[in-house]
Amino acid sequence: MFCIGTSSPTRTPHHQFNNKKKSVVTEVTELRARRLVIDMDSSMKPAATFAAASSSSQPLILSSGASGRATVLFSLRALRSLLLLFNSFLLLLLFPFRRRTMEVSERSEKSERSEEEKSPSVVVRVPAAMVRREREGEVAARRGMAIRRLGTKEEEDEERRTKREFCIFSTPRGDTLFTQSWTPLAVQTKGLVVLMHGLNEHSGRYNHFAMQLNDSGFKVYAMDWIGHGGSDGLHGYVHSLDYAVDDLKAFLEKVLAENPRLPCFLFGHSTGAAIVLKAVLDPKTEARIEGVVLTSPAIRVQASHPIVEIVAPIFSLLVPKYQFDSADKKGPPVSRDPEALKVKYSDPLVFTGAIRVRTGYEILRICYHLQQNLNRVTVPFLVLHGTSDTVTDPEGTQRLHQEASSTDKSIKLYEGFLHDLLFEPERDDIARSIIDWLSSRLDVQSRA
Known part of the structure; x- marks a missing residue:
């Protein structure tokens, strides 16, 4: 027979719905909190964030600001490295000539000093x-x-x-x-x-x-x-x-x-x-x-x-x-x-x-x-x-x-x-x- 007005059958579905609603809200809140933490960490420590994100099972979302700063840092490092490499190459080329010039000047100074010590008279240097x-x-x-x-x-x-x-x-x-x-x-x-x-x-x-x-x-x-x-x-x-x-x-x-x-x-x-x-x-x-x-x-x-x-x-x-x-x-x-x-x-x-x-x-x-x-x-x-x-x-x-x-x-x-x-x-x-x-x-x- 069909019965109307019983309480137990109507309370059970509503309770389940509320429980599911609470769990969804909780998950959304936790997800937002996790996202906020990730954003804060990525802005302060990009390398650490990248390591944590790669090891975490959760999906990693980087904001546009963080990704831009990472690109700039990478470009500056590359430019600085190229400059250092170029300067090293120039020093490598110029150092032998500088050394040879210094050796020649030192030899000429030593020879002039030896000539002056040997001969106290005036030395004519114009052939x-x-x-x-x-x-x-x-x-x-x-x-x-x-x-x-x-x-x-x-x-x-x-x-x-x-x-x-x-x-x-x-x-x-x-x-x-x-x-x-x-x-x-x-x-x-x-x-x-x-x-x-x-x-x-x-x-x-x-x-x-x-x-x-x-x-x-x-x-x-x-x-x-x-x-x-x-x-x-x-x-x-x-x-x-x-x-x-x-x-x-x-x-x-x-x-x-x-x-x-x-x-x-x-x-x-x-x-x-x-x-x-x-x-x-x-x-x-x-x-x-x-x-x-x-x-x-x-x-x-x-x-x-x-x-x-x-x-x-x-x-x-x-x-x-x-x-x-x-x-x-x-x-x-x-x-x-x-x-x-x-x-x-x-x-x-x-x-x-x-x-x-x-x-x-x-x-x-x-x-x-x-x-x-x-x-x-x-x-x-x-x-x-x-x-x-x-x-x-x-x-x-x-x-x-x-x-x-x-x-x-x-x-x-x-x-x-x-x-x-x-x-x-x-x-x-x-x-x-x-x-x-x-x-x-x-x-x-x-x-x-």
Whole structure:
């Protein structure tokens, strides 16, 4: 039968529902409390929270703030580690150089201290000064030798026909040049000759020729140009032949000032002849003289190889004083007289070493300049050359005679003769030809 109003069946389900409700609320409350604890722990100790969460069976929920802070901390640590690694790498690279520098400085300091302990005197630390003093000593020795030679007498000077003197001439650049003069004593002076020697030699080699000029009434002046004989400069080295040209002009002014109203001639041999020619291209110099005499002039000089002309300007700047090994250790054959060759190449005042780079380039340069300006030569001249000359080309002499604008010009070519005409076996005949030409110019002037 169906019964209504009994109490026991209705209370039991409601009680169970309440119990379940309480358990759910309790679980939710505990879960919230656990979540709050996790959030607090994760914000203060992320690593501990991560360890606890991984070991707990409950699910782990990280807030956005905690996860962001963990990412930032990770990025800073990585950046700091990279910087430390980079600095370590730089120190590893730079440390050997630093150590080597310190070792070098320590060694230099120790060596300086040891030098000071060994030698209490002043230590010169500038090599250039030492080189300069050594060069000055070498110049002084050459100059002393040139001066002593003035006191020697040759057999033909027994009658005191000549008075030979020397003079020190200072250039505007500050260089000191050795000059000398030969004055006739037996005859009256009627003219002047200023003499320029050739490359690697000196003015004293022309003593015999100067006395021959004295016998004909010519007073002779000669100058050892820079780097030669008793003059300043490294022996056999010419930094610029323009220096020699300027020095000749200044020396000529001095000679003319000491001998007013006397006609003057210039004489030049080989490279000295090239210097004379370039000097007389100046109208002021050309107007002061009556004529020039040139023997074996360096107008056309061939380089040993075509490539030399190309690289010479470069090498003359980089290594101007460098000397290439000379193929002919005894010197080039410049005379057919064996005794003359022996005397020349045994003379300490004659430079017998290999030609220096800058000197060779300067010769090529002045030759090129003269070849481009031969038509500008207007001074009266006599040029002489041996056809077998192997030092300077006789064709250059022929070009000079053909292209010069001078109305008074003469040429003499000697078949089979070599470079040093005034030291050939026929030297006296050649000297007589020169003196006759000079004397004829004086006769023309006196008649005018």
